Amino acid sequence: MENNIEKIKKLREETNMSVMECRNALLESGEDFEKAREILKAKGLEENLKRKERETKEGVIETYVHQNKKIGALVKLSCESDFVAKNEEFQRLAHEIAMQISAMDPASVDDLLEQTYIRDPKIKIVDLINEAINKFGENIKIEEFQRMKI
Numbered sequence: 001m002e003n004n005i006e007k008i009k010k011l012r013e014e015t016n017m018s019v020m021e022c023r024n025a026l027l028e029s030g031e032d033f034e035k036a037r038e039i040l041k042a043k044g045l046e047e048n049l050k051r052k053e054r055e056t057k058e059g060v061i062e063t064y065v066h067q068n069k070k071i072g073a074l075v076k077l078s079c080e081s082d083f084v085a086k087n088e089e090f091q092r093l094a095h096e097i098a099m100q101i102s103a104m105d106p107a108s109v110d111d112l113l114e115q116t117y118i119r120d121p122k123i124k125i126v127d128l129i130n131e132a133i134n135k136f137g138e139n140i141k142i143e144e145f146q147r148m149k150i
Contacts, residue, residue, distance in 0.1 A: 008022045010033070011025065015041065017040050017043070054138070054139040056138075056139050057078070058078065058079050058081055058084070059143070060077055061075070061076050061077075062077065062094035064095060064098035066102055070149060072148050073098045073148070074098065074145060075145040076144050078141050079136065079139065080138040084138050089132075090140075093132050093140075097142060098145070100115065105147055109143075
């Protein structure tokens with residue numbers, strides 16, 4: 001039983017899903033951790049699709065300027081409520097996206113979403129956004145960005 005509690009705890013940390021959803025995914029997968037993670041990922045994506053239609057009127061504008069002061073980026077990251085917009089994790093996400101833009105010079109928002117995340121090559125920027133949508137329970141969008149270079 002204790003082993004299951006540890007698995008549930010780890011799934012919760014990795015997926016940001018509720019304890020009950022993690023428990024149910026483990027039961028459904030026959031206690032196979034990897035299979036349970038895939039079940040939760042699919043469920044999260046399904047939930048995110050429902051949220052994608054919701055309007056995003058709040059958010060933040062974040063900047064990143066590289067230490068050499070020769071490359072910088074500005075990004076507008078939107079969400080549904082000012083409560084989420086003021087959240088430190090949401091603001092950190094905006095900063096990470098601005099840094100990604102500075103480093104990788106995407107051509108468009110769609111291009112940016114499909115890029116490999118510079119801090120973790122196993123995931124894409126769209127995965128970061130989806131994780132945040134799961135965590136906050138709100139639609140989150142990269143509205144626009146600008147990159148400048150000297």
